[in-house]
Amino acid sequence: MHDTLPLLEPSDFPALTRASLDTLQINIGLKCNQACLHCHVNSNPYRKEKMDVDTIGLVIEFLKLHKVSTLDITGGAPEMHPQFCELVSAARKLGLHVIDRCNLTILEQPGFGNLANFLAEQQVEVVASLPCYTKDNVDQQRGDGVFESSIRGLQNLNQLGYAANQGELVLSLVYNPLGPTLAAGQQELEEVYQKELLEKFGIRFNRLLTLSNMPIKRFGSTLVSRGQFDDYMSLLKKAHSDDNLDSVMCRSLISVDWQGYLYDCDFNQMLDLPVLADNGKNMHLSELLKKDITGNNIVVRDHCYACTAGQGSSCSGALI
Ligand code: SF4
Ligand code: SF4
Incomplete structure (x- = not known):
């Protein structure tokens, strides 16, 4: 048996390069309820780690100067950060699409x-995890009482108007399998979710995003x-499709x-595989203010097969 360190070793995953930047995703802090x-x-x-005031300021400066269309805020529970609302308001004033995970x-x-x-x-898109439409499966993965809440x-x-017909308030649900298996087809699963949630709880949502674990x-x-680690990696590798790489x-x-x-x-x-600056050190957002990284190599390892x-699989759901 080994630990998860083999994921840090060089991989046969195909090389990838950056296209133009569209989304800034920030992990604002690791605390979660x-x-x-x-x-x-x-x-x-x-967890105590959270973005400090200066770094939040840097994020807002970046959003003012760069033409990303989306600010994607994740965590932890991102809303637990004391400046969450301030950051969201600033990004919305700049006309950005804001996602709250x-x-x-x-x-x-x-x-x-x-x-x-x-x-x-603020017309924030809410992207919410709901790994199943049944209480037992959700509580098993996320904790007792999580499903009902x-x-x-x-x-x-x-x-409040989310997932209503006008389409201004977007509510997306995220599904990931309970164990080491691949997700079922996104389209089919979305139809099942829509039927079950509407019939049982009167709930509507805009789209279901399926993610691999x-x-x-x-x-x-x-x-x-x-x-089960090696078997799961074999499953991911066998199911790899080059069509997803783009x-x-x-x-x-x-x-x-x-x-x-x-x-x-x-x-x-999470694997501590950073983007490196020209001097070989970890690149900071302050450097991205002055540098275009389009065409740079992306750091890939075996875990990329899950994508x-x-x-x-991506934070926007299935790729094809
Ligand atoms: S997966 Fe669970 S513990 Fe982790 S950030 Fe999301 S809600 Fe919190
Ligand atoms: S894990 Fe997925 S998103 Fe991350 S570098 Fe690998 S292929 Fe890209």
Whole structure:
């Protein structure tokens, strides 16, 4: 048995280069009100790491000067950051599309009673994890009581106009398999989700995004301890499709950690595989203000097969 370190070794994954930058994804902090089994950032209520005021300022400066169309805010539970609302408002004033990767249960936490209203007022796209439409499966993966709280959160968002016909308030759900398997077809699964959630709970949403589980951090460790790591990697490699390579998210997205350092994606961030500057040191957002990284090589390792297996996987769901 081995640990997840082989993911850091050179891989036979095909080389990738950057296209033009479209999305700035920031991990604003690692604190979360949950501690899910599959969490690839090992978040929990006790994590303290969070973006400081200067780095938040740098993010806003970058958004003012650069032509990215989307600010994608993730965490932890990003809403727990004290400057979350300030950052969202600043980005929306600049006309950017803002995505909040919301775990839904945060909407019911003490002190967050106005959060759903704020997201609606600012026309923030809510991307929310709901790994199944049944209570047992969700609670097994995300913790007791998470399913019912998530359902109330979705109903609350619907009442505020999310997923209504006008289409201004977008509500996307994220599905990932419970264990080391590939996701079912996104289109088919979306139809099942729509039917089940509408019939049972009166819930509407705009789209379902299917994601593969990354064999890293907590999920990777679980695979190792259960002796399933190698089998899962083989499954991902066998299901690799070159057709997915053009649209993997790292070609048009850059991921920023809570200290302002850059990574080709959130997963590379969690594996500590940074974007390197010309001097060989980790590149910081302050340097990206002055530098165009289009055409740069992307750091790829074996975990990248989770992005290209089957119909592909990205933070915007399936690729094909
Ligand atoms: S809600 Fe998201 S960030 Fe929080 S522990 Fe679960 S997977 Fe991790
Ligand atoms: S994990 Fe996916 S998004 Fe990240 S560098 Fe690899 S292929 Fe790109």
